[in-house]
Amino acid sequence: MEGYAGIPQETRLLFRGLSLLAGVQVEGLIQHSSRSLARGLTAKNAKFFVGANGPARKLNRYSRVVVSLAEKPYRTLFDKISDYAQKKSEAIDVTAGAFFQTKRVQLSRFESEHFRDFVWRTFFSKTLPAQDFALVTGADHKICSIPWQVMHRAGLNTLNVLTLPRYPKLDTRGSDVFIAQTPFPARVDPQTRFVVRYHDAVPVLMPHTISAKSFHQASHFYALLDNVRAGAWFACVSEATRQDLLRLFPQAEPRAVTIHNMVSHHYVEENSPRARVSQIIRSRLSEEYILQPPEKTNLQRFTADTVERLSMQPAFGSLREQEAFYKRVLPADGGQRYLLMVSTIEPRKNHTRLVAAWEALKAELDPDLKLVVVGSIGWDYLPVLRAFRSWIDRGELFCLNAVPSADLRVLYRHAAVTVCPSLAEGFDFSGVEAMASGGVVASSDIPVHREVFQDASAYFDPYSTASLVQCLRSLLTDGGAEQRRDTLRQAGRRVAALYQPQRILPQWQAFLGRQGADGAPGGR
Numbered sequence: 001m002e003g004y005a006g007i008p009q010e011t012r013l014l015f016r017g018l019s020l021l022a023g024v025q026v027e028g029l030i031q032h033s034s035r036s037l038a039r040g041l042t043a044k045n046a047k048f049f050v051g052a053n054g055p056a057r058k059l060n061r062y063s064r065v066v067v068s069l070a071e072k073p074y075r076t077l078f079d080k081i082s083d084y085a086q087k088k089s090e091a092i093d094v095t096a097g098a099f100f101q102t103k104r105v106q107l108s109r110f111e112s113e114h115f116r117d118f119v120w121r122t123f124f125s126k127t128l129p130a131q132d133f134a135l136v137t138g139a140d141h142k143i144c145s146i147p148w149q150v151m152h153r154a155g156l157n158t159l160n161v162l163t164l165p166r167y168p169k170l171d172t173r174g175s176d177v178f179i180a181q182t183p184f185p186a187r188v189d190p191q192t193r194f195v196v197r198y199h200d201a202v203p204v205l206m207p208h209t210i211s212a213k214s215f216h217q218a219s220h221f222y223a224l225l226d227n228v229r230a231g232a233w234f235a236c237v238s239e240a241t242r243q244d245l246l247r248l249f250p251q252a253e254p255r256a257v258t259i260h261n262m263v264s265h266h267y268v269e270e271n272s273p274r275a276r277v278s279q280i281i282r283s284r285l286s287e288e289y290i291l292q293p294p295e296k297t298n299l300q301r302f303t304a305d306t307v308e309r310l311s312m313q314p315a316f317g318s319l320r321e322q323e324a325f326y327k328r329v330l331p332a333d334g335g336q337r338y339l340l341m342v343s344t345i346e347p348r349k350n351h352t353r354l355v356a357a358w359e360a361l362k363a364e365l366d367p368d369l370k371l372v373v374v375g376s377i378g379w380d381y382l383p384v385l386r387a388f389r390s391w392i393d394r395g396e397l398f399c400l401n402a403v404p405s406a407d408l409r410v411l412y413r414h415a416a417v418t419v420c421p422s423l424a425e426g427f428d429f430s431g432v433e434a435m436a437s438g439g440v441v442a443s444s445d446i447p448v449h450r451e452v453f454q455d456a457s458a459y460f461d462p463y464s465t466a467s468l469v470q471c472l473r474s475l476l477t478d479g480g481a482e483q484r485r486d487t488l489r490q491a492g493r494r495v496a497a498l499y500q501p502q503r504i505l506p507q508w509q510a511f512l513g514r515q516g517a518d519g520a521p522g523g524r
Contacts, residue, residue, distance in 0.1 A: 004127070004402065004403070005343070005344065005375070005429060006429075008126070009126075009429060010181070010197075010199070010261050010262075010427075012124050012128055012136075013127060013128075013262045013263075013501075014179075016128055016136055017262055017501050017508065018505075018508060018512075020135070020501070021505060021509050024509075027140055027141055027175070028123070028139060028140075028142070029144060030065070030142070030143045030144070031144040032147055033148045033149055034147050035147060036068075036145055036146065036147060037068045037069065037145045038065045039061075040143045041058065042108045062114070063115075066118050094150055094151060094168055095154040095157045097154075097168050098154045098155055098158055098167050099162075101169060103169070105146055105151070105186065106171050107144055108142070108143045108145065109141075109143070110140060110142070110143050112138065112140050119136070119141075126404075127264060127405070129265075129266060129405075146168075148185065151167065151185040151186055152185040152215075152219040152223065153219075154167065154168055154185070155168075155226065156219065159222070164225070165225065166226075167185050167186050167187055167223065168185070168186050169189075170186040170187065170189075171189065173189045175189075176192065176193060176515070177192065177195055178192050178193070178194055179195045179196075180194070180195070180227075181197045181199070182196070182197070182198070182220070183196060183219075184196060184227060185219070185223045185226075187226070188230075193233065193515040194227070195233045195235055195515070196224075196233070196235070197235050198234045198235065198241055198242075198245055198256075199241065200237075200425065200426035201241070201244040201245060201248060202348065203220035203221070204217060204220060204224075204248060206424055208347075209424070211379030211380065212379075221248075228252050233255045233515065234252060235511060236257065236259070237259070237260060237427045238260060238261075238426060238427050238452060239258045239451055240426075240451055241448070242256050242258050243447075259504065259507045259508060260498070260499055260504060261427045261429065261499060261504075263429060263433055263436060263499040264405055264433070265500065265501060267405060267432075267436035267437050269413065269436070269437055269438035270409065270410075270437075270438075272409075272410045272413055274335065274414050275333050276334065276407075277336070277410060278331060278334045278336070280407045281372065281400065282330060284400040284402065284403045285312070285398060286312040286313075286399045286400060286401040287311070287312065287313060310389075312388070312399045313392065314392060325395060326395070328395070329396070336370050338370035338371060338372050339371050339415065339416055339417055340372050340374070340411055340415035340419070340439075341373050341375075341419050341430075342374040342408065342418070342433070343374075344378040345384050345385070346377075346378030346379050346380060347379075347423075348423045348424050349375075349378075349421070349423075351373065351421075352383060353463075353465060353468060355371070355384075355387045355391075355397075357465050357469045360465065360469045361469060361476070362396075365477050366477070369476075370396055371391070371397045371398070372397075372415070373398070374401070374411070375400075376401055376402075408433070408437075409436075409437040410437075412438070413438045415434070415439055415440070416440070416475075418430065418440065419468075420444065421460075421468065422444055422446070422449075423444065423463075425446065428448065428449060428452060428453075431452070431453050431457060432499050434492070435489075435492030435495055435496040436492075436496035438489060438492075439489075440488050441453060441456060442460065442468075442472060443458075443459060444459070444461075444462035445459040445461060445462065446462065456488055456492040457488065458484070458488065475488075
């Protein structure tokens with residue numbers, strides 16, 4: 001849940017939305033991708049938390065869970081020996097449990113009452129407004145102490161002797177519905193309805209664009225295969241994503257529905273002063289990106305001396321020089337004209353195509369046109385960052401990160417065009433957010449954009465720089481450009497309304513009601 005966009009963003013919005021539904025009690029599942037977490041309360045250990053010191057011991061138990069998300073909690077010598085033995089046997093035990101299907105992965109309980117600040121800042125604050133604090137921090141959570149990657153590898157390990165994978169069984173007794181974001185490496189209890197929130201099939205259909213290609217492609221495909229075989233339902237974020245799912249597994253068709261993402265109610269059209277644009281850019285500039293060594297994903301293995309950093313700001317000899325530079329390139333009145341792109345920096349997002357088109361526009365039509373890029377780095381980002389570098393030094397391109405929605409809607413509102421050039425998407429929040437904020441959108445002509453953005457976007461061929469240049473010219477400088485922009489804004493207001501919580505939540509209410517009416521599928 002570290003990111004501002006994409007699946008973490010959708011998870012926060014969905015958690016909030018489901019918490020608003022009558023008759024639905026929402027709990028979260030806390031699980032780390034690679035760290036083993038401390039356990040909370042279980043039926044077996046509850047007896048140790050009674051008596052005079054019981055409440056204090058219980059809170060200490062929960063506190064250790066919080067610590068374990070970042071580092072190992074304080075341990076006695078006995079704890080260290082026990083943890084060492086558990087660490088050594090964990091992968092073997094989980095794989096054996098998956099293979100023989102004899103042992104459930106136990107979930108423990110985490111009560112949020114005294115840890116609301118942790119819950120808010122760790123899981124929700126990057127997307128939701130402060131008004132939602134009480135709503136989302138009042139929910140309790142289950143803890144899966146076994147890392148997500150260990151469970152994935154357990155299923156993949158069974159392929160050494162089986163033709164189809166087997167995954168661990170998760171003890172979900174007491175839960176009516178289990179909603180997993182992305183294919184999940186586990187089976188659930190037979191009395192629990194299993195729902196996969198399916199975002200995209202990129203790891204299978206475009207594996208050349210992802211990181212750690214071998215593991216991510218295999219873990220996505222085989223977990224998805226097992227989810228289908230287990231009778232899971234699929235709530236796809238777009239019809240385009242649903243069609244990709246059915247290309248892989250046509251047998252899932254009766255259990256696959258489309259429920260579009262909700263867009264945050266943060267994004268509204270407001271008459272913000274243009275002067276705020278320069279202020280936001282200055283305050284949200286990315287200072288540097290930490291470059292991960294090739295084929296490595298855990299930077300904790302490397303010292304400060306072995307990790308490469310790429311500065312994303314010009315080098316200045318003094319603070320006075322820095323202030324003079326930004327005063328020149330970012331006028332205080334916010335009068336600069338700029339294109340905006342909001343997306344993680346990774347190959348399929350197509351940043352280099354936008355840079356090439358922007359360079360052509362600057363050379364041919366508008367030398368003062370700026371480019372603002374908002375997003376953190378994903379993977380295979382070096383070609384993009386190198387394309388940015390010289391323009392950053394000239395004060396023409398600005399890389400921003402950790403931009404809250406209150407600031408982002410200002411950037412959307414005043415951008416000449418928000419460009420969504422991706423080669424593949426599951427939904428694409430940025431275009432709808434821009435529309436809701438009163439912005440103008442141009443997007444790649446791919447099925448999901450046509451579905452989600454409808455007639456509220458200008459479209460271009462994502463593989464053609466010339467097509468993107470012509471699309472932007474039609475919105476910026478050609479005759480009738482202002483009228484086309486006004487038409488897109490009007491359509492954008494209508495389209496953005498389709499993805500507001502009040503339009504999407506009734507679909508979830510009906511879908512969840514259907515799960516209860518149909519009964520849960522049998523497990524293997």
